[in-house]
Amino acid sequence: MKDVITTAQFTLDEVLNILEEAQEMVSCVRNQQINSFFYLFGLAKVALFFAEPSTRTLGSYKEAAERLGFRTQEISGKEATSLMKGESFADTIRTLASQGADVLVIRTKYEGGARFAAEVLARGGYPVSAQNAGDGANQHPTQALLNLLALKTRLGRIHNFIFGMVGDLKYSRTINSDLDILRLLHQRYKDIKIKAVSAPETRIEPYRKYGLDIEEGESLELLSDCDVIMVTRIQEERFVDPNELRRVRGRFVINRRVLEEVLRSDVIIMHPLPRREEISPEISNDRRIFMWKQMEFGIPLRMVLLRRGYLERKNDSYFSPDRPAKQKIIVEEPAEDRLRKGKERGKQEKYFRPIYEKGMIIDHLPFGMGDLIKRLIRQYAGLRGEGCIHTLEGVKRLSTGGRKDVIVLEGQYIPEEFYGIVAFVAPEVTFNVIEEGLFRKIKVDISGSTISKAFNCPNTFCITNNDPEAKPRFVVHNNGRVVVCDYCNRFFNREEILSNFC
Ligand code: NCD
Numbered sequence: 001m002k003d004v005i006t007t008a009q010f011t012l013d014e015v016l017n018i019l020e021e022a023q024e025m026v027s028c029v030r031n032q033q034i035n036s037f038f039y040l041f042g043l044a045k046v047a048l049f050f051a052e053p054s055t056r057t058l059g060s061y062k063e064a065a066e067r068l069g070f071r072t073q074e075i076s077g078k079e080a081t082s083l084m085k086g087e088s089f090a091d092t093i094r095t096l097a098s099q100g101a102d103v104l105v106i107r108t109k110y111e112g113g114a115r116f117a118a119e120v121l122a123r124g125g126y127p128v129s130a131q132n133a134g135d136g137a138n139q140h141p142t143q144a145l146l147n148l149l150a151l152k153t154r155l156g157r158i159h160n161f162i163f164g165m166v167g168d169l170k171y172s173r174t175i176n177s178d179l180d181i182l183r184l185l186h187q188r189y190k191d192i193k194i195k196a197v198s199a200p201e202t203r204i205e206p207y208r209k210y211g212l213d214i215e216e217g218e219s220l221e222l223l224s225d226c227d228v229i230m231v232t233r234i235q236e237e238r239f240v241d242p243n244e245l246r247r248v249r250g251r252f253v254i255n256r257r258v259l260e261e262v263l264r265s266d267v268i269i270m271h272p273l274p275r276r277e278e279i280s281p282e283i284s285n286d287r288r289i290f291m292w293k294q295m296e297f298g299i300p301l302r303m304v305l306l307r308r309g310y311l312e313r314k315n316d317s318y319f320s321p322d323r324p325a326k327q328k329i330i331v332e333e334p335a336e337d338r339l340r341k342g343k344e345r346g347k348q349e350k351y352f353r354p355i356y357e358k359g360m361i362i363d364h365l366p367f368g369m370g371d372l373i374k375r376l377i378r379q380y381a382g383l384r385g386e387g388c389i390h391t392l393e394g395v396k397r398l399s400t401g402g403r404k405d406v407i408v409l410e411g412q413y414i415p416e417e418f419y420g421i422v423a424f425v426a427p428e429v430t431f432n433v434i435e436e437g438l439f440r441k442i443k444v445d446i447s448g449s450t451i452s453k454a455f456n457c458p459n460t461f462c463i464t465n466n467d468p469e470a471k472p473r474f475v476v477h478n479n480g481r482v483v484v485c486d487y488c489n490r491f492f493n494r495e496e497i498l499s500n501f502c
Contacts, residue, residue: 001308002315003118004131006489007141007180009318012188015181018304019149019158025300026153029067041070044310047101049092050076050133051083051108056273057133057143060298061105064306067299073099089467093117097126103309104128111136112463112487115319116470122317129309136461137171137238138488143272144177146301150294151228154268159189164223166252167232167278169202171239174272175232176203176489183210195222199248206491220252220262228268229254231291233276238461255280259288270294322473325420325449330430331441338439345398350390354410354434359387361432362407362414362422367394370405373425377407380454381418387411420449424480425498446476451483456500462488 001014010018046065050058058076065072075081075096083092089110096104104121106114114132121128134140152158163182169175179194186192187210194214196204204214215222223229231254239245254269271279271291283289335355342352354361365373370391377389392406413433414422423429423444431442452473457464464472464487474483474497484491 001305002129002312003114003317004129004141004305004309005115005118006132006139007144007177007184008489009141010184012184015145015148015184018145018301018308019152021304022145022149022297022301023153025303026149026297029300029303041068041102041307041310044070044102045100046070046072046103046105046306047096047099048072048074048076048105048133049081049096049107050074050105051078051081052134053077054107054133056295056298057107057140060295061131061133061302061306064299064302065103068303068306070103070306070310073101088469089113089116089463090120090469093120094124094126097121097124097128101128102313103131103306105131105133106135107133108463109136109461110463110466111138111459111461112470112485112489114139115487116463116467118317119319120469122319127314129313131305131309134173135463136173136488137235138173138176140173140177140272141180142298142302142305143174144181145305146297147174147178147230147270147272147294148181149301150270150290150297151268153297154290154293155227159185160191161227162193162195162225164195164197164226164229165232166197166220166223166229166254168234168248169196169198169204169232171235172232175230178230179204179207179212183207183212186210186212195226197222197252199244199251203490220254220258224262225264226267227264228270229263231269231271231275231278233271233274233278250277253278253280254283256282259283259286263288322417322450322452323448324417325423325444325446327416327419328443328445329440330443331439333439335434335437335439338434347398348392348395350408351392351395351406354408355439357411358434358436359411360409360413360434362409363404363430363432364428365405365407365426366428367403367405369426370407373405373422374407376421376425376454377414377418380421381414383409383412383414419444420446420476421451421454424451424476424483424494427480446480447478449476450474450486451476455497457485457488457490458492458496458500459485459488459490462490464488 062072106117113135118130132141196216234249267288268290269288339355370393374391387410389409394403395406397404423446433440450473453471457472464470473486476483480494
Protein backbone atom coordinates (compact mmCIF):
# COMPACT_ATOMS: atom_id res chain seq x y z
CA MET A 1 0.00 0.00 0.00
CA LYS A 2 1.73 3.14 -1.22
CA ASP A 3 -1.22 5.54 -1.27
CA VAL A 4 -4.51 5.64 0.64
CA ILE A 5 -7.04 7.11 -1.74
CA THR A 6 -10.32 5.24 -1.35
CA THR A 7 -11.59 2.36 0.75
CA ALA A 8 -12.47 0.58 -2.49
CA GLN A 9 -8.75 0.14 -3.24
CA PHE A 10 -8.35 -2.45 -0.48
CA THR A 11 -9.14 -6.14 -0.48
CA LEU A 12 -10.80 -7.47 2.64
CA ASP A 13 -7.61 -9.27 3.63
CA GLU A 14 -5.69 -6.01 3.45
CA VAL A 15 -8.31 -4.32 5.63
CA LEU A 16 -8.14 -7.13 8.20
CA ASN A 17 -4.39 -6.96 8.18
CA ILE A 18 -4.43 -3.22 8.83
CA LEU A 19 -6.90 -3.73 11.69
CA GLU A 20 -4.76 -6.40 13.26
CA GLU A 21 -1.70 -4.18 13.24
CA ALA A 22 -3.77 -1.25 14.53
CA GLN A 23 -5.08 -3.30 17.43
CA GLU A 24 -1.56 -3.88 18.65
CA MET A 25 -0.99 -0.16 18.35
CA VAL A 26 -4.17 0.59 20.34
CA SER A 27 -2.90 -1.01 23.51
CA CYS A 28 0.49 0.65 23.13
CA VAL A 29 -1.08 4.08 22.65
CA ARG A 30 -3.43 3.54 25.56
CA ASN A 31 -0.76 2.31 27.96
CA GLN A 32 1.84 4.82 26.79
CA GLN A 33 4.08 1.94 25.83
CA ILE A 34 6.62 2.00 23.09
CA ASN A 35 6.80 -0.88 20.66
CA SER A 36 9.08 -1.44 17.71
CA PHE A 37 7.07 0.95 15.51
CA PHE A 38 7.50 4.00 17.69
CA TYR A 39 10.03 6.74 17.02
CA LEU A 40 11.39 5.01 13.98
CA PHE A 41 11.33 7.65 11.34
CA GLY A 42 13.47 10.44 12.72
CA LEU A 43 14.45 12.20 9.52
CA ALA A 44 11.35 11.45 7.56
CA LYS A 45 8.56 13.97 7.18
CA VAL A 46 4.79 13.89 7.08
CA ALA A 47 3.21 16.96 5.46
CA LEU A 48 -0.35 17.71 6.50
CA PHE A 49 -2.08 19.73 3.84
CA PHE A 50 -5.61 20.54 5.00
CA ALA A 51 -7.51 22.94 2.77
CA GLU A 52 -10.80 22.23 4.63
CA PRO A 53 -11.46 22.49 8.38
CA SER A 54 -10.48 19.55 10.58
CA THR A 55 -10.05 18.83 14.29
CA ARG A 56 -9.90 15.05 14.59
CA THR A 57 -8.32 13.96 11.34
CA LEU A 58 -5.61 16.62 11.38
CA GLY A 59 -4.96 16.24 15.10
CA SER A 60 -4.79 12.47 15.07
CA TYR A 61 -2.63 12.29 11.95
CA LYS A 62 -0.23 14.75 13.57
CA GLU A 63 -0.15 12.83 16.83
CA ALA A 64 0.26 9.53 14.97
CA ALA A 65 3.14 10.96 12.93
CA GLU A 66 4.91 12.32 16.00
CA ARG A 67 4.55 9.09 17.93
CA LEU A 68 6.24 7.31 15.06
CA GLY A 69 8.99 9.89 15.18
CA PHE A 70 8.25 11.71 11.92
CA ARG A 71 8.80 15.42 11.62
CA THR A 72 5.61 17.15 10.60
CA GLN A 73 4.79 20.15 8.47
CA GLU A 74 1.30 21.54 8.67
CA ILE A 75 -0.32 23.73 6.06
CA SER A 76 -3.96 24.19 6.87
CA GLY A 77 -6.74 26.49 5.76
CA LYS A 78 -7.05 27.47 2.13
CA GLU A 79 -6.55 31.10 3.15
CA ALA A 80 -3.08 30.28 4.40
CA THR A 81 -1.84 28.90 1.09
CA SER A 82 -1.06 30.15 -2.37
CA LEU A 83 -4.25 28.44 -3.56
CA MET A 84 -5.74 31.80 -2.64
CA LYS A 85 -3.40 33.49 -5.09
CA GLY A 86 -4.66 31.19 -7.80
CA GLU A 87 -1.92 28.57 -7.59
CA SER A 88 -3.15 25.26 -8.88
CA PHE A 89 -3.72 22.25 -6.65
CA ALA A 90 -1.10 20.29 -8.60
CA ASP A 91 1.54 22.97 -8.04
CA THR A 92 0.80 23.02 -4.30
CA ILE A 93 1.30 19.25 -4.17
CA ARG A 94 4.61 19.54 -6.03
CA THR A 95 5.76 22.22 -3.62
CA LEU A 96 5.10 20.10 -0.53
CA ALA A 97 6.87 17.15 -2.14
CA SER A 98 9.89 19.23 -3.05
CA GLN A 99 10.09 20.51 0.53
CA GLY A 100 10.77 16.94 1.55
CA ALA A 101 7.44 15.27 2.39
CA ASP A 102 7.67 11.48 2.50
CA VAL A 103 3.99 11.13 3.29
CA LEU A 104 1.53 13.77 2.17
CA VAL A 105 -1.85 13.81 3.90
CA ILE A 106 -4.41 15.79 1.93
CA ARG A 107 -7.82 17.19 2.74
CA THR A 108 -9.51 19.10 -0.04
CA LYS A 109 -12.97 20.07 -1.18
CA TYR A 110 -12.16 18.77 -4.66
CA GLU A 111 -13.54 15.29 -5.23
CA GLY A 112 -10.81 13.05 -6.59
CA GLY A 113 -8.19 15.52 -5.34
CA ALA A 114 -6.20 12.95 -3.36
CA ARG A 115 -6.11 10.56 -6.27
CA PHE A 116 -4.97 13.31 -8.58
CA ALA A 117 -2.31 14.31 -6.03
CA ALA A 118 -0.99 10.74 -6.06
CA GLU A 119 -0.76 10.92 -9.85
CA VAL A 120 1.01 14.28 -9.80
CA LEU A 121 3.55 12.82 -7.35
CA ALA A 122 4.06 9.65 -9.39
CA ARG A 123 4.44 11.52 -12.68
CA GLY A 124 6.87 13.96 -11.11
CA GLY A 125 9.00 11.09 -9.78
CA TYR A 126 8.48 12.04 -6.12
CA PRO A 127 8.66 8.99 -3.81
CA VAL A 128 5.79 10.17 -1.60
CA SER A 129 2.81 8.32 -0.15
CA ALA A 130 -0.43 10.30 -0.70
CA GLN A 131 -3.13 9.79 1.93
CA ASN A 132 -6.68 11.00 1.58
CA ALA A 133 -7.98 12.80 4.66
CA GLY A 134 -11.28 13.60 2.93
CA ASP A 135 -11.89 14.83 -0.62
CA GLY A 136 -15.13 16.79 -0.83
CA ALA A 137 -18.21 14.59 -0.78
CA ASN A 138 -16.27 11.65 -2.20
CA GLN A 139 -14.19 9.56 0.20
CA HIS A 140 -12.75 9.49 3.71
CA PRO A 141 -11.06 6.09 3.78
CA THR A 142 -9.10 6.46 7.02
CA GLN A 143 -12.30 7.39 8.85
CA ALA A 144 -14.05 4.25 7.57
CA LEU A 145 -11.11 2.08 8.64
CA LEU A 146 -11.07 3.58 12.12
CA ASN A 147 -14.84 3.14 12.34
CA LEU A 148 -14.43 -0.55 11.61
CA LEU A 149 -11.60 -0.90 14.09
CA ALA A 150 -13.71 0.78 16.75
CA LEU A 151 -16.72 -1.38 15.96
CA LYS A 152 -14.66 -4.56 16.02
CA THR A 153 -13.35 -3.68 19.44
CA ARG A 154 -16.76 -2.84 20.86
CA LEU A 155 -18.91 -5.50 19.21
CA GLY A 156 -16.28 -8.23 19.02
CA ARG A 157 -17.14 -8.99 15.40
CA ILE A 158 -17.15 -7.32 12.00
CA HIS A 159 -20.12 -9.07 10.47
CA ASN A 160 -23.46 -10.61 11.33
CA PHE A 161 -25.05 -7.31 12.22
CA ILE A 162 -27.67 -4.82 11.13
CA PHE A 163 -25.91 -1.56 10.34
CA GLY A 164 -28.01 1.58 10.43
CA MET A 165 -27.06 4.89 8.87
CA VAL A 166 -28.86 8.15 9.31
CA GLY A 167 -28.31 11.80 8.39
CA ASP A 168 -26.67 12.99 5.22
CA LEU A 169 -26.45 10.03 2.88
CA LYS A 170 -25.93 12.21 -0.16
CA TYR A 171 -22.88 14.31 0.64
CA SER A 172 -21.22 12.46 3.53
CA ARG A 173 -17.87 11.10 2.39
CA THR A 174 -17.57 8.95 5.48
CA ILE A 175 -20.77 7.14 4.49
CA ASN A 176 -19.39 6.42 1.02
CA SER A 177 -16.24 4.98 2.54
CA ASP A 178 -18.21 2.98 5.13
CA LEU A 179 -20.34 1.52 2.34
CA ASP A 180 -17.24 0.38 0.47
CA ILE A 181 -16.08 -1.52 3.54
CA LEU A 182 -19.53 -2.96 4.23
CA ARG A 183 -19.58 -4.17 0.63
CA LEU A 184 -16.28 -6.00 1.15
CA LEU A 185 -17.51 -7.54 4.37
CA HIS A 186 -20.77 -8.60 2.81
CA GLN A 187 -19.03 -10.22 -0.14
CA ARG A 188 -17.24 -12.54 2.26
CA TYR A 189 -19.73 -13.08 5.08
CA LYS A 190 -23.12 -12.57 3.39
CA ASP A 191 -24.76 -11.61 6.66
CA ILE A 192 -24.78 -7.82 6.74
CA LYS A 193 -27.95 -5.83 6.44
CA ILE A 194 -28.03 -2.07 6.03
CA LYS A 195 -30.86 0.23 7.03
CA ALA A 196 -30.61 3.79 5.79
CA VAL A 197 -32.69 6.70 7.01
CA SER A 198 -32.42 10.03 5.19
CA ALA A 199 -34.06 12.40 2.76
CA PRO A 200 -34.94 10.45 -0.39
CA GLU A 201 -32.00 11.49 -2.48
CA THR A 202 -28.93 9.41 -1.58
CA ARG A 203 -25.91 7.95 -3.33
CA ILE A 204 -26.62 4.45 -2.05
CA GLU A 205 -28.18 2.98 -5.17
CA PRO A 206 -24.97 1.81 -6.90
CA TYR A 207 -24.10 -0.29 -3.84
CA ARG A 208 -27.12 -2.51 -4.39
CA LYS A 209 -25.37 -3.80 -7.49
CA TYR A 210 -22.84 -5.48 -5.23
CA GLY A 211 -25.60 -7.50 -3.65
CA LEU A 212 -25.76 -5.45 -0.45
CA ASP A 213 -29.09 -5.79 1.31
CA ILE A 214 -30.16 -2.16 1.90
CA GLU A 215 -33.50 -1.00 3.23
CA GLU A 216 -34.15 2.72 2.87
CA GLY A 217 -36.73 4.86 4.62
CA GLU A 218 -37.54 8.25 6.04
CA SER A 219 -38.44 7.29 9.60
CA LEU A 220 -36.19 6.55 12.58
CA GLU A 221 -38.47 3.57 13.38
CA LEU A 222 -36.65 1.73 10.61
CA LEU A 223 -33.58 1.62 12.86
CA SER A 224 -35.35 -0.16 15.73
CA ASP A 225 -33.51 -3.49 15.33
CA CYS A 226 -30.05 -2.15 14.38
CA ASP A 227 -26.97 -3.37 16.26
CA VAL A 228 -25.08 -0.24 15.34
CA ILE A 229 -26.09 3.14 13.92
CA MET A 230 -23.73 5.53 12.15
CA VAL A 231 -25.15 9.02 12.56
CA THR A 232 -23.80 11.75 10.27
CA ARG A 233 -23.93 15.51 10.21
CA ILE A 234 -25.83 17.27 7.43
CA GLN A 235 -22.88 18.48 5.31
CA GLU A 236 -24.26 21.97 4.96
CA GLU A 237 -21.15 23.36 3.27
CA ARG A 238 -21.79 21.06 0.29
CA PHE A 239 -25.40 21.98 -0.42
CA VAL A 240 -25.89 24.12 -3.48
CA ASP A 241 -29.63 24.53 -3.02
CA PRO A 242 -30.57 26.34 0.25
CA ASN A 243 -34.13 24.96 0.06
CA GLU A 244 -32.84 21.42 -0.01
CA LEU A 245 -30.72 22.20 3.04
CA ARG A 246 -33.72 23.63 4.88
CA ARG A 247 -35.71 20.47 4.18
CA VAL A 248 -33.12 18.11 5.67
CA ARG A 249 -31.54 20.04 8.52
CA GLY A 250 -32.75 18.93 11.95
CA ARG A 251 -35.01 16.29 10.43
CA PHE A 252 -33.57 13.19 12.12
CA VAL A 253 -32.49 13.67 15.69
CA ILE A 254 -31.42 10.96 18.11
CA ASN A 255 -32.57 12.19 21.53
CA ARG A 256 -33.56 10.64 24.84
CA ARG A 257 -37.00 9.63 23.57
CA VAL A 258 -35.66 7.90 20.47
CA LEU A 259 -33.04 6.14 22.54
CA GLU A 260 -35.59 4.88 25.08
CA GLU A 261 -38.55 4.18 22.83
CA VAL A 262 -37.29 3.37 19.35
CA LEU A 263 -33.82 1.85 19.41
CA ARG A 264 -32.51 -1.37 20.89
CA SER A 265 -31.36 -1.07 24.49
CA ASP A 266 -27.86 -2.26 23.54
CA VAL A 267 -27.52 -0.25 20.31
CA ILE A 268 -24.09 1.22 19.53
CA ILE A 269 -24.34 4.84 18.37
CA MET A 270 -21.39 5.96 16.25
CA HIS A 271 -20.62 9.29 14.59
CA PRO A 272 -17.49 10.47 12.73
CA LEU A 273 -17.90 13.89 14.40
CA PRO A 274 -18.30 16.84 14.39
CA ARG A 275 -21.84 16.53 15.73
CA ARG A 276 -24.50 19.17 15.34
CA GLU A 277 -28.15 18.77 16.32
CA GLU A 278 -28.45 15.14 15.05
CA ILE A 279 -27.47 13.73 18.47
CA SER A 280 -28.93 15.85 21.20
CA PRO A 281 -26.59 16.95 24.01
CA GLU A 282 -28.86 15.46 26.68
CA ILE A 283 -27.64 11.96 25.75
CA SER A 284 -23.94 12.81 25.39
CA ASN A 285 -23.01 10.59 28.31
CA ASP A 286 -25.41 7.73 27.68
CA ARG A 287 -23.73 4.32 27.69
CA ARG A 288 -24.92 3.69 24.12
CA ILE A 289 -23.09 6.71 22.75
CA PHE A 290 -19.84 5.29 21.42
CA MET A 291 -18.56 8.24 19.36
CA TRP A 292 -16.12 9.52 21.99
CA LYS A 293 -14.42 6.17 22.30
CA GLN A 294 -14.66 5.70 18.53
CA MET A 295 -12.49 8.72 17.80
CA GLU A 296 -9.68 7.38 19.98
CA PHE A 297 -9.00 4.80 17.28
CA GLY A 298 -7.88 7.52 14.88
CA ILE A 299 -4.34 7.70 16.23
CA PRO A 300 -3.41 3.99 16.20
CA LEU A 301 -5.10 3.43 12.84
CA ARG A 302 -3.30 6.36 11.23
CA MET A 303 -0.02 5.22 12.74
CA VAL A 304 -0.38 2.01 10.76
CA LEU A 305 -1.21 3.83 7.54
CA LEU A 306 1.63 6.33 7.92
CA ARG A 307 4.13 3.59 8.60
CA ARG A 308 2.96 1.49 5.69
CA GLY A 309 2.76 4.42 3.30
CA TYR A 310 6.24 5.57 4.28
CA LEU A 311 7.81 2.14 3.85
CA GLU A 312 6.21 1.70 0.43
CA ARG A 313 6.54 5.27 -0.78
CA LYS A 314 8.91 4.26 -3.56
CA ASN A 315 6.54 1.65 -5.01
CA ASP A 316 4.17 2.22 -7.89
CA SER A 317 0.70 3.62 -7.30
CA TYR A 318 -2.12 1.14 -7.67
CA PHE A 319 -3.90 3.05 -10.43
CA SER A 320 -4.53 1.09 -13.58
CA PRO A 321 -3.53 2.56 -16.93
CA ASP A 322 -6.11 3.45 -19.59
CA ARG A 323 -7.96 0.36 -20.78
CA PRO A 324 -8.93 0.44 -24.46
CA ALA A 325 -12.17 -1.11 -25.72
CA LYS A 326 -11.96 -4.76 -26.77
CA GLN A 327 -12.01 -5.23 -30.54
CA LYS A 328 -13.63 -8.03 -32.44
CA ILE A 329 -13.05 -8.54 -36.18
CA ILE A 330 -16.34 -9.69 -37.65
CA VAL A 331 -15.43 -9.65 -41.37
CA GLU A 332 -12.03 -9.96 -43.01
CA GLU A 333 -11.69 -10.23 -46.79
CA PRO A 334 -9.75 -8.77 -49.74
CA ALA A 335 -10.78 -5.14 -50.29
CA GLU A 336 -11.51 -5.96 -53.94
CA ASP A 337 -14.20 -8.49 -52.95
CA ARG A 338 -15.75 -5.97 -50.65
CA LEU A 339 -15.79 -3.36 -53.36
CA ARG A 340 -17.52 -5.69 -55.78
CA LYS A 341 -20.17 -6.68 -53.23
CA GLY A 342 -20.77 -3.03 -52.37
CA LYS A 343 -21.33 -2.15 -55.99
CA GLU A 344 -23.67 -5.09 -56.45
CA ARG A 345 -25.73 -3.92 -53.47
CA GLY A 346 -25.97 -0.46 -54.99
CA LYS A 347 -23.98 1.43 -52.34
CA GLN A 348 -23.17 5.06 -53.09
CA GLU A 349 -19.79 5.56 -54.73
CA LYS A 350 -18.57 8.03 -52.10
CA TYR A 351 -19.53 5.60 -49.32
CA PHE A 352 -16.90 3.08 -50.25
CA ARG A 353 -14.30 5.37 -51.80
CA PRO A 354 -11.59 4.43 -49.27
CA ILE A 355 -11.85 0.83 -50.41
CA TYR A 356 -10.11 1.72 -53.66
CA GLU A 357 -7.05 2.66 -51.70
CA LYS A 358 -6.87 2.96 -47.95
CA GLY A 359 -8.83 4.57 -45.15
CA MET A 360 -11.74 3.93 -42.91
CA ILE A 361 -15.51 3.90 -42.94
CA ILE A 362 -17.09 4.54 -39.55
CA ASP A 363 -20.51 3.09 -40.04
CA HIS A 364 -23.87 2.79 -38.24
CA LEU A 365 -23.75 6.11 -36.44
CA PRO A 366 -27.12 7.36 -35.21
CA PHE A 367 -28.79 9.70 -37.71
CA GLY A 368 -27.80 13.26 -36.76
CA MET A 369 -24.70 12.31 -34.70
CA GLY A 370 -22.20 12.24 -37.56
CA ASP A 371 -21.12 15.85 -37.17
CA LEU A 372 -20.62 15.61 -33.40
CA ILE A 373 -18.47 12.53 -33.88
CA LYS A 374 -16.52 14.21 -36.66
CA ARG A 375 -15.87 17.10 -34.31
CA LEU A 376 -14.67 14.68 -31.63
CA ILE A 377 -12.38 13.02 -34.14
CA ARG A 378 -10.90 16.27 -35.36
CA GLN A 379 -10.31 17.55 -31.87
CA TYR A 380 -8.96 14.49 -30.09
CA ALA A 381 -8.14 11.61 -32.34
CA GLY A 382 -4.78 12.76 -33.69
CA LEU A 383 -5.46 11.45 -37.20
CA ARG A 384 -2.78 9.37 -38.85
CA GLY A 385 -2.15 10.09 -42.53
CA GLU A 386 -3.02 12.83 -44.98
CA GLY A 387 -6.43 12.82 -46.50
CA CYS A 388 -9.94 14.03 -46.06
CA ILE A 389 -12.78 13.26 -43.74
CA HIS A 390 -16.43 13.73 -44.57
CA THR A 391 -19.80 12.83 -43.15
CA LEU A 392 -22.60 11.21 -45.07
CA GLU A 393 -25.84 12.16 -43.37
CA GLY A 394 -29.01 10.13 -43.38
CA VAL A 395 -27.70 7.21 -45.42
CA LYS A 396 -30.41 4.61 -45.97
CA ARG A 397 -29.85 1.41 -43.97
CA LEU A 398 -29.96 -1.45 -46.42
CA SER A 399 -31.17 -3.87 -43.75
CA THR A 400 -33.92 -1.92 -42.00
CA GLY A 401 -34.68 0.95 -44.34
CA GLY A 402 -33.98 3.45 -41.50
CA ARG A 403 -31.40 6.24 -41.66
CA LYS A 404 -27.88 6.44 -40.30
CA ASP A 405 -24.83 8.69 -40.52
CA VAL A 406 -21.50 7.49 -41.83
CA ILE A 407 -18.04 9.05 -41.56
CA VAL A 408 -15.60 8.38 -44.36
CA LEU A 409 -11.88 8.89 -43.83
CA GLU A 410 -9.94 8.78 -47.04
CA GLY A 411 -6.27 7.91 -46.74
CA GLN A 412 -6.25 8.17 -42.96
CA TYR A 413 -7.21 6.38 -39.75
CA ILE A 414 -8.24 7.22 -36.23
CA PRO A 415 -6.04 5.62 -33.57
CA GLU A 416 -7.46 2.47 -32.01
CA GLU A 417 -7.58 4.06 -28.54
CA PHE A 418 -10.28 6.29 -29.94
CA TYR A 419 -12.63 3.48 -31.02
CA GLY A 420 -14.09 3.26 -27.51
CA ILE A 421 -15.05 6.93 -27.44
CA VAL A 422 -16.88 6.63 -30.75
CA ALA A 423 -18.59 3.44 -29.57
CA PHE A 424 -19.69 5.20 -26.38
CA VAL A 425 -21.41 7.90 -28.42
CA ALA A 426 -22.67 5.46 -31.04
CA PRO A 427 -23.16 1.98 -29.53
CA GLU A 428 -23.93 0.29 -32.88
CA VAL A 429 -20.83 1.59 -34.64
CA THR A 430 -18.65 -0.58 -36.87
CA PHE A 431 -15.16 0.39 -37.97
CA ASN A 432 -14.31 -0.68 -41.48
CA VAL A 433 -10.57 -0.49 -41.97
CA ILE A 434 -8.96 -0.81 -45.39
CA GLU A 435 -5.22 -1.31 -45.33
CA GLU A 436 -2.86 -2.99 -47.80
CA GLY A 437 -5.64 -4.45 -49.89
CA LEU A 438 -7.42 -5.97 -46.89
CA PHE A 439 -10.87 -5.04 -45.61
CA ARG A 440 -11.66 -5.58 -41.92
CA LYS A 441 -14.95 -4.85 -40.17
CA ILE A 442 -14.46 -4.34 -36.44
CA LYS A 443 -16.93 -4.08 -33.59
CA VAL A 444 -15.89 -3.05 -30.11
CA ASP A 445 -17.01 -3.95 -26.60
CA ILE A 446 -16.62 -0.96 -24.30
CA SER A 447 -17.69 -2.44 -20.96
CA GLY A 448 -14.78 -2.15 -18.51
CA SER A 449 -12.82 0.19 -20.78
CA THR A 450 -11.84 3.76 -19.93
CA ILE A 451 -12.76 6.96 -21.70
CA SER A 452 -10.31 9.82 -21.28
CA LYS A 453 -10.29 13.48 -22.17
CA ALA A 454 -13.23 13.77 -24.59
CA PHE A 455 -15.96 14.56 -22.03
CA ASN A 456 -15.99 16.73 -18.93
CA CYS A 457 -17.21 15.31 -15.66
CA PRO A 458 -20.70 16.70 -14.96
CA ASN A 459 -19.78 17.11 -11.26
CA THR A 460 -18.55 20.68 -10.86
CA PHE A 461 -16.66 19.72 -7.65
CA CYS A 462 -14.66 17.03 -9.42
CA ILE A 463 -10.93 17.81 -9.48
CA THR A 464 -11.01 17.40 -13.27
CA ASN A 465 -13.06 20.61 -13.40
CA ASN A 466 -10.79 22.42 -10.96
CA ASP A 467 -7.20 21.84 -12.03
CA PRO A 468 -5.99 22.41 -15.56
CA GLU A 469 -3.77 19.32 -15.41
CA ALA A 470 -6.46 16.91 -14.21
CA LYS A 471 -7.96 15.25 -17.27
CA PRO A 472 -11.38 13.61 -17.04
CA ARG A 473 -11.48 9.82 -17.16
CA PHE A 474 -14.45 7.48 -16.87
CA VAL A 475 -14.82 3.74 -16.50
CA VAL A 476 -17.56 2.33 -18.72
CA HIS A 477 -20.17 -0.10 -17.38
CA ASN A 478 -23.13 -1.81 -18.90
CA ASN A 479 -22.11 -1.18 -22.50
CA GLY A 480 -21.92 2.56 -21.91
CA ARG A 481 -25.32 3.07 -20.31
CA VAL A 482 -23.49 4.00 -17.09
CA VAL A 483 -20.03 5.44 -16.52
CA VAL A 484 -18.16 6.15 -13.30
CA CYS A 485 -15.78 9.08 -12.99
CA ASP A 486 -12.39 7.68 -12.05
CA TYR A 487 -11.74 10.72 -9.84
CA CYS A 488 -14.94 11.66 -8.02
CA ASN A 489 -16.45 8.14 -8.30
CA ARG A 490 -19.86 9.46 -9.27
CA PHE A 491 -22.11 7.50 -11.60
CA PHE A 492 -23.55 9.11 -14.73
CA ASN A 493 -25.69 7.90 -17.57
CA ARG A 494 -24.69 8.30 -21.21
CA GLU A 495 -26.91 11.33 -21.80
CA GLU A 496 -25.39 13.27 -18.90
CA ILE A 497 -21.92 12.68 -20.33
CA LEU A 498 -22.82 13.49 -23.93
CA SER A 499 -24.03 16.92 -22.91
CA ASN A 500 -20.56 17.56 -21.43
CA PHE A 501 -18.50 17.25 -24.57
CA CYS A 502 -15.23 19.08 -23.79
C1 NCD B 1 -15.99 14.07 8.91
C2 NCD B 1 -15.45 14.68 7.64
O1 NCD B 1 -14.64 15.61 7.64
O2 NCD B 1 -15.84 14.16 6.60
N1 NCD B 1 -15.24 14.38 10.03
C3 NCD B 1 -14.11 13.69 10.35
O3 NCD B 1 -13.16 13.64 9.63
N2 NCD B 1 -14.10 13.03 11.51
C4 NCD B 1 -17.44 14.27 9.05
C5 NCD B 1 -18.09 15.62 8.92
O4 NCD B 1 -17.47 16.62 8.59
O5 NCD B 1 -19.30 15.67 9.15
